[in-house]
Amino acid sequence: MSDTTAPPRRGFTLPPMTVIGPVLALVLLIVLGASLNSNFLSAANVTNVLARSAFIGIIAVGMTFVITAGGLDLSVGSMAAFVAGLMILVMNAALPTLGIGLPLVLLGMGVALLAGLCAGLLNGLLITKLGIEAFIVTLGSMGIYRSLVTWLADGGTLSLNFDLRRFIRPIYFDGILGVTWPIIVFALVVIIGEIVMSRTAFGRHAAAVGSNEHVSHYSGISVARVRLVTYVMLGLLVGIATILYVPRLGSASSSTGVLWELEAIAAVIIGGTVLKGGFGRVWGTVIGVLILSLIDNILNLTSLVSPYLNGAIQGIIIVLAVILQRGRKASS
Amino acid sequence: MADPILSLRGIRRSFGPVEVLHGIDLDLAPGEVHALLGENGAGKSTAMKILAGYQPASAGQILLDGVETQFHSPHDGESAGIIMIHQEFALAEQLTVEQNIFLGRELRRRGLLDKAQMRRLSREYLARVNSRVDPDTIVSRLSNSEKQMVEIAKALSRNARVLIMDEPTAVLTSREVEILFAQVDALRAAGTAILFTSHKLDEVARLADRVTIMRDGSVVHSGPADQITEDGMATAMVGREMSDLYPPKPGVAPGAPVVLKVRDLSVPRFAQGIGFDLHQGEILGLAGLVGAGRTEAMEGLCGIRPKTSGSVEIHGQPVAIRRPADALAQRLCYLTEDRKLRGLLLDMPMRPNLTLQALEDFTGLLIDRKAEDRALDQAIQDFDIRGSRTVRVGNLSGGNQQKLLLAKIMLSEPQILVVDEPTRGIDIGTKQQIYAFLRRLAAEGHAIIVISSEMQELIGLADRILVMRAGRQMGILSGEALSEDSIVRLALGVGDAKTAAETAPEVTA
Numbered sequence: 043m044s045d046t047t048a049p050p051r052r053g054f055t056l057p058p059m060t061v062i063g064p065v066l067a068l069v070l071l072i073v074l075g076a077s078l079n080s081n082f083l084s085a086a087n088v089t090n091v092l093a094r095s096a097f098i099g100i101i102a103v104g105m106t107f108v109i110t111a112g113g114l115d116l117s118v119g120s121m122a123a124f125v126a127g128l129m130i131l132v133m134n135a136a137l138p139t140l141g142i143g144l145p146l147v148l149l150g151m152g153v154a155l156l157a158g159l160c161a162g163l164l165n166g167l168l169i170t171k172l173g174i175e176a177f178i179v180t181l182g183s184m185g186i187y188r189s190l191v192t193w194l195a196d197g198g199t200l201s202l203n204f205d206l207r208r209f210i211r212p213i214y215f216d217g218i219l220g221v222t223w224p225i226i227v228f229a230l231v232v233i234i235g236e237i238v239m240s241r242t243a244f245g246r247h248a249a250a251v252g253s254n255e256h257v258s259h260y261s262g263i264s265v266a267r268v269r270l271v272t273y274v275m276l277g278l279l280v281g282i283a284t285i286l287y288v289p290r291l292g293s294a295s296s297s298t299g300v301l302w303e304l305e306a307i308a309a310v311i312i313g314g315t316v317l318k319g320g321f322g323r324v325w326g327t328v329i330g331v332l333i334l335s336l337i338d339n340i341l342n343l344t345s346l347v348s349p350y351l352n353g354a355i356q357g358i359i360i361v362l363a364v365i366l367q368r369g370r371k372a373s374s
Numbered sequence: 375m376a377d378p379i380l381s382l383r384g385i386r387r388s389f390g391p392v393e394v395l396h397g398i399d400l401d402l403a404p405g406e407v408h409a410l411l412g413e414n415g416a417g418k419s420t421a422m423k424i425l426a427g428y429q430p431a432s433a434g435q436i437l438l439d440g441v442e443t444q445f446h447s448p449h450d451g452e453s454a455g456i457i458m459i460h461q462e463f464a465l466a467e468q469l470t471v472e473q474n475i476f477l478g479r480e481l482r483r484r485g486l487l488d489k490a491q492m493r494r495l496s497r498e499y500l501a502r503v504n505s506r507v508d509p510d511t512i513v514s515r516l517s518n519s520e521k522q523m524v525e526i527a528k529a530l531s532r533n534a535r536v537l538i539m540d541e542p543t544a545v546l547t548s549r550e551v552e553i554l555f556a557q558v559d560a561l562r563a564a565g566t567a568i569l570f571t572s573h574k575l576d577e578v579a580r581l582a583d584r585v586t587i588m589r590d591g592s593v594v595h596s597g598p599a600d601q602i603t604e605d606g607m608a609t610a611m612v613g614r615e616m617s618d619l620y621p622p623k624p625g626v627a628p629g630a631p632v633v634l635k636v637r638d639l640s641v642p643r644f645a646q647g648i649g650f651d652l653h654q655g656e657i658l659g660l661a662g663l664v665g666a667g668r669t670e671a672m673e674g675l676c677g678i679r680p681k682t683s684g685s686v687e688i689h690g691q692p693v694a695i696r697r698p699a700d701a702l703a704q705r706l707c708y709l710t711e712d713r714k715l716r717g718l719l720l721d722m723p724m725r726p727n728l729t730l731q732a733l734e735d736f737t738g739l740l741i742d743r744k745a746e747d748r749a750l751d752q753a754i755q756d757f758d759i760r761g762s763r764t765v766r767v768g769n770l771s772g773g774n775q776q777k778l779l780l781a782k783i784m785l786s787e788p789q790i791l792v793v794d795e796p797t798r799g800i801d802i803g804t805k806q807q808i809y810a811f812l813r814r815l816a817a818e819g820h821a822i823i824v825i826s827s828e829m830q831e832l833i834g835l836a837d838r839i840l841v842m843r844a845g846r847q848m849g850i851l852s853g854e855a856l857s858e859d860s861i862v863r864l865a866l867g868v869g870d871a872k873t874a875a876e877t878a879p880e881v882t883a
Contacts, residue, residue, distance in 0.1 A: 241740040243733045250730055253719045260678060260708070260716045261731040261782075262698040320721055 063366045064313055064329045067359070071336045079343045089222060091332075091339050093214070096224035097122075099331040100283040102306040103235040103324055104276030106315050108176075109307070110239070110322030111272045112252035113169065116180040118280050119302035120188035121161045125284040126294035127191040129154045130200045142209050150210075150288075155281040161187070162277015169273065170266040184303070192296040199295040207292035214289040224286045231279065236324040248272060252319025308356065309334055312363040333359060377440065378403045379567045380425060380456065380536050385434035387420050394420055396591045397434065402536055402567040407558060409582035409599065410571045413611055413773070413801035416588040418571050422538050425569070426458035427451030455535030459525045459542060461799070462714070465513045472496040472509035475528045499527035502560075504553045517665075518545035526557060537561060539570040543577060544799050547664055555581060573801060575604040589613055612803040619806055620834030621813040626656045631689070633821040634706070634790050636675065639684030644670030645845045648684070652790065652821045657812065659836030660825040661861050667845040668825045669711060672792045676701040676708040688790070702731065707788035709779060711795035711825070713772075717779045720768030724759075724778060725750050727767050732785040753781035758807065773804035780808070791815065794825040809835055829858045843867050 075082040101118050108115050133150040140146040161183070168179045194200060202210075217223050239245040250258045251268045258265050288294070311317055312333055313326025334356055341349040378401035387395040395417050402408055402425075412418045423429040424436070427445030435442050438454055445451045448458070465474050472489075475496050481488040496509035505523040507516060516524065522545060529537055543551045558568060558581060572578055578585065578599070585602055587595040587610045595602070595610045602610075634652040639645065645667040652658050660668045674681035677695040686693055688704050695701050701708070710716040718727050729736050729746050736745050750763060757777040761770045767778060776796070783791065793812065797805040812835065816822050826832050832839050838852040841864035848864040 237740070241743075243737040243741060246726060246730070246733060246741060249722075250719055250726070253721050254715070256716045257719050257730075259698060260710055262702045263730075264697065264699065320719075 061314070064326055064333065064363070068329050068333055068336070071333060071340065075336060075340045075343070078340065078346065082340070082343060085220070087339070087343070089220075089225070091335050092228070093222050093224045095331050095335040096228040097283045097287050098302060098305050098309065098334075099228050099328060100231050100279050100286075101276070101302060102309040102327045102331050103231050104272075104279035105306045106235070106310050106313070106322045106324050106327045107239065107245075107248055107272040108276050109310050109315055109317060110252050110319055111248040111269050112255065112319030113176045113269055113272060114180065114307070115165060115176065115273065115276055116303050117161070117165060117184040117187060118276065118306060119299040119304075120184050120186075120191065121158070121277070121280050121299075122284050122287065122302060123191045123294055123296070123298035123300075124187035124194075125154050125157045125161070125281055126288050126298055127194045127200045128157050129284060129288055130202050130292075130294055131194060133206060134203050137203055137206060142206055146206070147210055147213075151285050154284045154288075155278060158277040158279070158281025158284065159274060160277070161280070162274040163270075165277070166270040166273030170270045188296065191294060191298070195295055197296070199293050202288070202292040207289075210289040210292075212289070214286060227282065227286060231282070232324060232328050239322060239324045244268070244271070249320055249322060252316075253321070305334060308360050312359060314363070314366075317364075330363075376403045376405065378437070379439060381437040381440075382421070382425065382431075383435040383437060385421070385424055385431045385436070387417075387424060387429065388432045393432075394591050395424075395431075398588070398591075398593055399596075400425070400586060400593070402569055403584075404535075404565045404567050405562055406583045407562055407568045407570070407581055408584045408586065409578040410569055410586050410588065411575075411578065411607055411611055412571075412588035413803050416611070416801075417591040418588055419540060421588070422458060422540060422569065422571070425451075425536075426456050426538055428458065452532065455533065456538065457529040457532050457534040457536070458538040459522075459529060459540065461540040461544065463518075463521045463525055465521055465524060467514040468512065470510050470512055471500070471507055471516075471524050474513055474524060475499060475509070475531050477528075479532075495531065496527070499530045500524075502530060503527055503557050519547060519550040519664075522546060522550070522554070526554070534561075534566060536567045536569070539568070541571050541573070541799060543572060543574060551577070573799070575607050575802075578607065579604055587611055608802055611801065619802070619809065621810050623813075623837060624817065626653050626837050630654045630656065633689060635687040635690075637685045639671060639675060639686070640682045641667070641670050641674035641679060642682050643845075645674065645842070648840075648842070648847050650840055650847075650850060652823065654819055654821055655816050656838070657816050657822045657824060657836045659832035659839035660823055660842065661829065661832050661839050662842035662865050664827060666842040666865065668842050669794055671842070671845075672708060672794065672823065672825060676706060676792060678708060702786055705787060705789040707731075707783050707786050707791050709783045709791065709793040709796065711798060713775050713779050714768075718767050718775060718782075721766050723765060724754075724763045724767055727778060728753055728782050728785060731782055732787075735785070749785065753778070753785070757781045757811075773800040776800050776804070776808070780811070788820065790821045790823075792823040792825070795827065796824065797826075797828075797831065829861050832861070833858065841865050 081087055101122070105115060105118065129150045132153045133146060136146055136149055140149065165180055165183055168174055169176050213223055215222060217226060247258070247263050247268045250261070250263060251265050255265045309330035310327050312330035313323060313328070315322040315326060337355050337359070338352050341347055341352050380402045382398050382400040385395055385398040386393060398421055400421065410418050410421065420429065424431050427448045427450045436445065437443070451458070466477060469477070472493055476492050481492050493509050500507055500509065500523070503523045503526050505520065505527065507520050507524060513521065513524065522542065542554060546554060561568060582599040585595070585597065585599045585607065586593055587607060589611060630653040632651045633654050637649045639648040648671050650658065660672070662668050670679065673679045674684070675686065675695070677697045677700050686695060688706065693704055695704065695706070714720060719730070725746050728750050733741070736742050736749070753759060754763070757780060759774050759777045759781065761774050767775060770778065796808050796812070812822055812824065824832065824836060833856050838850055839856060839861060840850045841848045841861055843865055848867065851860055
């Protein structure tokens with residue numbers, strides 16, 4: 043069997059379907075969108091799609107790590123709502139003392155990051171230290187955060203002080219050279235995430251833990267710590283997404299972030315990360331997020347199919363993506 | 375010989391561009407036990423899977439009762455009375471023994487499951503293999519050997535005309551092997567055609583009527599078992615004369631420093647009061663029956679499972695080992711007996727597997743992939759690992775997986791190495807390579823502990839042997855006392871007073 047020690051392949055070979063599949067789908071969607079509506083490729087529409095993708099996208103990058111390490115987090119949507127509510131409450135409360143200005147904004151950001159970190163830490167500790175299933179823990183915390191934000195808002199809406207809202211609007215709407223902040227932050231998160239996943243020991247360890255935790259334990263990897271860090275990372279990224287989200291509407295209510303968790307998970311799966319863990323790719327997740335937002339955008343721009351069917355089309359895409367994944371397993 | 379039930383004629387099989395079977399002929403006749411031998415990677419497993427319908431052949435004919443046939447699935451094979459028992463059991467772990475025996479062909483009465491009948495029959499089949507397993511037990515609670523018996527009971531329930539067993543004795547104790555052999559004899563008398571593989575040539579000589587030997591995807595020998603010696607079998611398998619299987623023992627240099635000093639090591643439920651000294655350049659064997667707590671004691675030593683007590687000194691310095699990383703920091707490495715579940719990430723290719731444990735040596739801020747590739751090149755060369763570096767390692771043969779695992783452990787540069795069943799389920803040629811490698815490591819000044827259930831292996835390899843029984847240390851044998859007889863006495867707890875005195879635990883203080 044020594045003849046099977048193949049040298050690395052030279053020349054161009056077509057990458058496998060799991061790699062080109064999502065990319066191809068994205069290209070097809072762009073071509074379809076452009077041919078149906080001339081405004082599709084306009085700067086305004088592209089900026090709009092990318093900026094709206096940023097919230098889910100930033101969260102989905104974190105979700106990629108959690109799922110790759112064999113976990114799951116259903117709480118991110120309500121966590122985002124809770125963090126947003128908390129951020130608004132703290133900023134409003136500190137307004138009389140600090141006044142409108144950079145210190146107040148920094149305080150709000152700090153609160154959001156800290157709250158996200160704590161929420162992720164709590165999920166992670168319950169899962170790793172108490173050994174409760176990730177599905178159960180995050181189903182529980184999903185309900186808790188959703189109910190907390192409803193309670194904080196007393197069933198209504200938490201709104202940022204009107205002047206304050208005007209002051210922080212640029213965080214969502216402004217940017218550098220026409221590229222808005224959410225897109226810039228999203229891009230940075232993706233680039234760092236991709237490097238961490240594919241080029242650092244932590245990314246390798248996350249995949250190893252998701253692939254087989256016994257092997258990882260025997261290899262001297264602290265399985266619990268790797269898992270915990272993925273949940274904390276995800277919590278922090280939820281905090282970052284919230285910082286970008288709050289300036290957009292300046293409010294939070296019980297309907298903020300509803301179904302974000304499922305969209306994020308769907309994007310991760312469409313991107314080719316394996317749901318049961320062991321293999322993940324951040325760039326794939328980005329493609330997944332863009333596919334989901336483009337479907338939404340195209341349906342809204344054209345009258346081809348009712349926008350109400352958005353969910354159905356996204357559902358079909360998710361199932362197709364998983365079928366592609368299965369093809370990968372069968373061929374290897 | 376009677377007309378064969380099942381025959382292969384010129385069977386070829388390719389995976390992608392690589393042909394692994396080059397025209398195999400094989401005849402399985404009723405009432406005949408046929409042994410299929412060969413090194414790992416010789417193509418035995420593939421040939422068996424083709425016989426049972428698990429894989430299609432790329433070319434050639436399968437003849438059933440002399441008529442050409444095609445199996446499209448294991449179900450086709452089963453319908454024709456061909457049952458295969460896998461090395462890794464194909465039992466549903468969460469179901470009961472009875473549910474497993476009747477899985478896929480449950481008995482019904484008026485549309486509902488006939489549980490009473492199935493339970494009665496299950497008991498009957500289990501009784502035929504002398505198994506005391508209760509049909510209501512959940513399979514995941516059974517030991518490996520009990521699972522093996524359930525597999526055979528399951529095959530009995532299917533009225534197998536042809537029974538194919540992939541290394542049936544690899545996980546059995548010697549008593550269970552006897553039960554298995556008795557069952558095989560009964561099946562032979564009943565006219566069943568039986569094919570099995572084994573790396574234990576004495577078993578083959580004892581059980582088989584006919585022997586077929588494969589090498590590199592071709593049949594190199596086929597004939598009656600009584601016309602070939604064990605030595606002849608080994609020679610045909612490796613394609614060269616077998617020199618001595620075990621490397622010579624130079625003996626531990628007098629005054630060699632104690633590298634590892636263990637006192638009163640206890641692992642809850644598994645081991646109590648283990649203590650020994652391990653010298654530089656020494657290979658210490660760890661013997662005992664399956665379930666004696668050898669693996670658990672060593673896992674406790676290496677921080678893989680919690681231990682309640684025990685002091686460990688490395689080079690005279692007391693060390694606290696609570697996690698695997700602590701042991702690695704002391705360059706104390708454990709090589710698991712379970713390479714598939716605890717050793718390798720089967721879904722990943724060679725490179726991440728090789729460097730997983732020593733990843734920090736390859737990582738600044740980022741992983742240096744070029745350095746990883748160089749390490750893999752080196753490992754493939756040093757350990758003679760064969761197979762594609764891009765496929766998932768789950769597709770490598772057992773021997774190559776074991777070599778990769780060894781390479782992975784060695785990348786952590788251990789000074790003390792604990793190897794657990796280093797040659798289980800691998801062929802004799804690779805075994806010899808591994809023995810030579812371990813002895814060379816010892817000669818280079820490493821200290822090694824070898825856990826093994828094969829007494830010959832321990833006697834051939836180890837300088838001293840510590841024997842455990844039911845979690846306790848029964849004694850440490852050395853020099854003249856290294857014999858199967860004395861090991862068995864200690865392992866079974868039947869040592870008389872004299873032997874006990876000679877072999878009293880060397881460490882009590």
